[in-house]
Amino acid sequence: MAEFYSEKIAKSPRIDLIKDNMLKEMPQIEADRAVYLTESYKQTEGEPIYTRRAKAFYHILDNLPVTIRDHELIVGAATVHPRGCQVFPEYSFEWVEAEFDTLATRSADPFYISEETKKTLHEVYKYWKGKTTSELATSYMSPETLTAMEANMFTPGNYFYNGIGHVTVKYDRVLEVGYSGIIKEIEDEIAKIRVGDGNYCKKRNLLDAMILSCKAVIRYANRYAQKARELAQKEGNSTRRAELLKIAEVCERVPEFGARNFHEACQSFWFVQLLIQTESSGHSISPGRFDQYMYPYYLKSRKEGMTREQAQELMDLVWLKLNDFLKVRDEASAEGFAGYSLFQNLIAGGQDEHGNDATNDLSFMSITATEHVFLPQPSFSVRVWNGSPRAFLLRAAELTRTGIGFPAYYNDEVIIPSLMSRGLTLEDARKYNIIGCVEPQVAGKTDGWHDAAFFNMCRPLEMVFKNGYENGKQVGLKTGNVEDMTSFSEFYSAYKAQSDYFVSLLVNADNAIDVAHAERCPLPYLSCMVDDCIKVGKSVQEGGAVYNFTGPQGFGIANMADAMWAIKTLVFDQGKYTLKDFKEALENNYGKDMDWHKGEKLTVQVVKELAKKGKTVSDADIKTVYNTIIANNCTKEQKDFYAKMLADIEGLPKFGNDDVNVDAMAREVAYIYTREVEKYTNPRGGRYQAGLYPVSANVPLGAQTGATPDGRLAFTPVADGVSPAAGRDVKGPTASCNSVSTLDHFIASNGTLFNMKFHPTALAGRHGLENFVALVQSYFDRKGSHMQFNVVSRETLRDAQKNPEKYKSLVVRVAGYSALFTSLSRSLQEDIINRTEQGGF
């Protein structure tokens, strides 16, 4: 039995001083990276792409402002202003430019951008026209794919506009040997290859680019050392002066060389973490098993006299740093990934590669750091298995009880076999960590392309009712007139045909983007920290990783299960309604008016279209358009008929209530997506694997989905992840867990996401914690894969909507991550408030 120290450790006053400074200002966009990138690119026209990427990285790191903030011990800032944001025009830029003037006022993730920065970026962007990954990807896509994307059947927005990210590198290796050691490894490989080898040219070029990138990082750290010495000279306070000199000493050592103690290890970690996110804009750069790879340095420093309080302070500082920069996304993506989140997933606990429990002091201190810092980063997770120490689970439950939405709980007993079914070795599978929201993989060996697209499972059903035809275009397959279908199996097959068709187009979109990244943005720096890129001489983007996947995620299972059940029982079993009735009811939104918010958005679209065609639009015209859009034109008879229909639908059993039949339907419907996805392969030599989670896209993508046969009204959110539809699970958390665990979580090896909301009273007292842990374990016994919780009362959230200034640091669980509640759009706030609240009695 391992021993560990599980008590809480006091918070250093330094933590709140830094945090307060951090939250003072609105996040800001800075142009430096884009400027230096572009300068370098202009000078390297015509050179090999690896060289261009490495030289640009070098140029950026040699010129980015070096910023040491007050009170810091762990240094390295992407931006001059705290929580700032650099931009990455090599991936896409049009949307940033188009949204310059609305960035500061939009509802999701607003950013400040100065007039000067706008001007600078405007100049920079001139260079990038026609050179981005996004543009190249588009040209690789088939016309049907573009039509389907335009119709929002799925959205690959994430990688279409940004870098890939979604990776955990070999932090352990950098900590151990430093970049000088990695350069040596690359040089050894160069010594092995021969100039006559078939792959020599590209491999040699990539290896040289890797060395240049490592050197860039070493120089960057040394600039910090120099800056710290300069500040120390000017510093009047002797304590701070000593701290600055210490910073200088540490940055001279790491990450060039191996870390000798915990402080150096923390600093080395942070440079790696920061600079991966400077090389590329990809998010979900996940620290993974921090408690494991940092542990040897912790032990060594403890032996040398470091106190637990000192270790905790350093960890807290790393946690703060993970919140010190942000990503700007286009408005639509910002709603889908709302909350400024970077999804840097850090996980504690679980097993080692031999199957022993790996919980240690740092696993507990990670929980304490999350409590101390109380910010959305890192996205904190814990691994749970049948050998998890009770003390660890109860301590994790205490963190849950704070309402921060951390940790997310992951089930080793599902994830390990699930990963093995995808070809990982037992040892690798046991070492898994989580990327981004909920996606499991093994660190330093995987390019998972997790989060590859959102697939809205309700849209193919709409296509069945519309025979694939929408807004004047053939978007889907012609599966026949729905009125003519005479059996449930015929209807079901039509849905499967539509769904399969859109999956094939989704694959086309993802593969096009994949190829574009390999051609235009290979990443030498990232690649030198992922096996086997050095050995095979391929970047991560070209399939250099040991394990390659593409993981697009489906969502809306609950709506689909309830919808299929409604059709099966009301149309085919009971004969109460016809498919024609349903078709008309859906077209007429069950006789209900449309949501005004959606009405406004559609009106803007229509008016823009008219203006584009050169028509003048008066205020009166706009009013007419708006009224036509939101009003329904149903007769009283129709309205009464639809009201009865809705009541009949409401009376049916729903997914989430432990109803054996509906749950079985959900399992089958999920297979339609998951089993189809895994038939495909990607350009990196890997295969597709499905996930079932929505990030926060169930809200904006729900706003593009018409009414569905489960009684869901047009343009309202669809169900998130594998959770029951909001408010429909009424039999309590155990029934809800039983339903969700009916789904096959093994096949969704790219992760599943189950949201639960508890009233704080449900976790009160020691018994509350015990019962909570028992609930998690029982769900996991039934082979659920992931669980996460919001523990905050509805009243608190309502009050936060009314008085956002009082709740600046209220963190809530959104989807596979937590975010500041007040930074979320109103509709996402509503979605969170409307999730069924358990145990409020």
Next chain:
Amino acid sequence: MDYSAVKGRIFDIQRFSVHDGPGIRTIVFLKGCPLRCRWCCNPESQSYEIQQMTLNGKVKTVGKDVTAGEVIAEVERDYGYYKRSGGGMTLSGGETLTQPDFATALLALAHQRGIRTAIESTGFAEFSVISKLLPHLDLYLMDIKHMDSDKHKAFTGQGNDLILANAQKIARSPVKLIIRTPVIPGFNDTVEEIGAIARFVASLPGVEEMHLLPYHRIGSDKYKGLGREYTLAHIDPPSQEHMQKLLQVVEGCGLRGQIGG
């Protein structure tokens, strides 16, 4: 005997209940009660008859005839949660003892499945009725509301003699007994009244625990929904400080006390 076929009348099954016995539990609410406690938060439980109740503008039928087999099938759905949490099934009401055959069947079926059992009951029945249940029972959560029989009768419709006598008998059985007292301002919330109950509880052989359940108004809407008058509308729930004081009284008698279930 085929317990599964035994019929009974319930008005609710509540899963993930964490305040009525240890761990995660499923509570089966049986319909019908011989007492008429004025503060009762489940007034729809009192009559054995199936009734209509209006809540939030919706008319709801209260009461359903079921077999013990049907009920246990639903209870068994959460078996894993009971095992992980040390929970099980709790029969509540109404008064469980008004349907002794049905209650016995449910408890026996639960034990056959390895599910631990509890009842919430005021013990108002001949002991011969109670003794039928005891072999299938792990925990008896028994209400004792007042030591003064006349006052008891005035507020609940029944005296307390039978209840107190049964408490002594149950205490001597192998079943674990915990006494619970609803704290109702104006009825039993003085230090003296709670003290009297606590002293009695302390005198019961093997009984170590007493829970004080502060009065709340959660059920008041239901009276209106049943067309009845709620006679305690003027009463405020006891303050936290007062509850703490009463808790000290309980603990002063050598008992482990607890506020809430």
